[in-house]
Amino acid sequence: MGDSTPLVPHSTFLKGDGASDAPSALHGNSAEIRDTASDSRTPPEATTPSLEVKASAAAVPPAQTRWPVRLAWYVAVTVICFLLPLVGYRMDVNSFHAPLLYDEDALLILPMVKSTIETGTHWHTDRLGAPGVQEMYDFPVIDHLHFAIIWLIGRVTPDPVFVFNLYYLLGYPLAGLAAMAVLRHFGLSFFAAATGGVLYAVQPYHFYRGECHYFLSAYFFVPVTCMVILWVAGGRLPGFPLRADGRRRFCLWDRDTLAAVVIGILTAASGAYYAFFAAGLMLGAGLYGWAALKTWRAMASAVLMIGVIFVAGVANHAPQFMYQAKNGKHTAPTERYSEEAEHYGLKLTQLLMPIDDHRLRVLSEIKSSYNSYDRPVQAITERYGLGFLGACGLMILLVRLVLPMRRTSPYAELTAVTAFAILIGTVGGFGAIFNHVVTPQVRCYNRIAIYIAFFALFSILYALDAGIVRASAWVECWSSRRVAGIATMAAWLALTVCGVLDQTPVTWGDEIEAKLISDQQLRFRTDEMFFHQIEDALNPDGTTPGAMVFQLPYVRWPESPPVRNLASYEHARGYVHTNTLRWSYGCMKGRETDEWCRHVSILPPEQLLEHVVKAGFDGLMLDKRGYPPAKADQMEREIVKALGHATATPTVTHPHKDQLFFDLRPYRNWLRGAYGSGWEAACYNELHRVRVLWLNGFSSFKDSGYEWQHRWCRPKGLAVFVNPTNETKTFTAQFFIRTMTKNPAVLSIRGGDLWTEDLTIDPDTPMLTRTFTVPPGRHNVNFSFAVPESYTPHDGRWLVFYFSGLRLE
Known part of the structure; x- marks a missing residue:
């Protein structure tokens, strides 16, 4: 893109709060843009604006702006950005003690918030996943920066729902403050930076994500990450500071480098998506800096920052790596398809x-007519418009990208990184290639929009700042400084108000929004009464923890499709509303407890109740929304009939009549008497069965509980035979292993003494009979399929062979 001219303030008074005396915050401590070690030519001098303007209220030198004035600006933006969502979500009539959203993924995150406040960690929750515990190591959520803040807030107020709402609402002022501080750092006036902070805080991306995509809404660290990206693109290189002699030397102990390293570490802790995008944009910034500044050190600086983000990301994933090293790598909970990069x-x-x-x-x-699902790659998650000002800023950058215009700073750097963001995120872009060739784990590339939003707002506000400063100087020439200051204030206030109105929907803050949230909170209160009744029935003193409740129908965790009218994560409500009870929902799909729950859930009610009681459950909750109406009524009748053996079966019914709770303790007492002296052994055997866990590389498209009938695998797979007893167990099984490839191929099975052989399989391989001797403990069996050349994959899953009928009885 040619040479880059250093960022020149709109006037000699327009420098950021933390800016040096250099002409550019982008270029560090010198106007030099080429590394003198590699290019001895004299660098171009920084040019000054042709229009000399006087200092105005919007353009006071940092040295002359007293700290109370600066503080007042930041406090004002904080208050505005906090009041806006309070008004938008009608917190005058709605409560902080009930969630704004009591549905969808909010019920995934709310239990994590509750667990973090109560136990200090979200990685495992003792009161979910009964009869085991919920462990999130196969479904890592590494937003540790947010969890740390949530934990700190929880030290002040222990109500998890209040903290859940408060932290979401705090995301608005935090985003506004971060954006304002970074814009000031790059030399924008207080008015421009404050407008940018407010408009960035109320980006449509923010409230459309809402509490559903809780941590994506907390994007307040993105502007700080963007600052370092722009540093690298503009020649202010972490790791390679410019010395007094005009040369760059590798150094990790200067101020910029240390600040950038800390920012990289916190970026990795603020969310996997934002960290991934930061690394991609840093790569683009390094490439641009290398070309524009004519020094490889720009690329080296970018690689350094990518390395910091990568290492910090690995550290954030450390609990997952340690758990899977011991228990086997498991891919099903985070199974993604490369095609999803196009859809999202x-x-x-x-x-x-x-x-x-x-x-x-x-x-x-216009927008409503565009939102047609007949349109290719149209997804509901595409609500990330920039607003009018942001769209204008993006257009400025796109025009400067394609037209032969002089590449002046900061537009040169903003244009470069925005172009890279679009190339990474757009449908069919580099992100889609990365997903297909490297890993499909990063699928929602539209989320890079919040980076683009910052660059676009920076672009338009920089232009408006220059224009308004010049217009203010012109007004001052014809009237007075006071009038010019009032005109400047009025112009920025009008832009801010119009921008907020443009970026927020017509329902924001009106009675419709109040009613939507009120309905969510009413349902929350109704559920609260229901689950408190259950807790009072099982634990009347409210102090003895441990009573377990089995939940029907079975809903896999995480990321289950709806089960009839029962949405994903609905079963988590029991944990949210109780303080002592343990719930069966939330066991990691594909692990031992989940295998037991899936097997039990498909049994006839009489058998199901016996298994559940022997596993130690004290209660059963039936959610009839998860069944067709006739089936739901049948399940209720059969459960009542099976419990008829007990002398009493007290029941709690939800006010909506679609959820029922059965106290199983009388039935357990009757069943214990029926078993006599064999009761303890029966209870032990119930939870100590040998199981096969189909982990890395395996997928099944059968209904829950019937996956054993047909299970696909990629070229490499891992199964773990788990024997939780102290005795060696022996099983004989008959099953098929086949492939759909035209030519036979060899499947290598390596599991030590338990199972090791080489099989030649084809579409007609006959039934196999094998005897498995399983010692106590966990035993890995690895599968490796020599894919024949005749095989042509038709999607990103690469499913090449399958098991049918293998289970241990």
């Missing part, structure tokens, strides 16, 4: 178009 890819139309439900009817109709 970035689209320029969504960035530039108005938001849904825009306040201007004509714009709302």
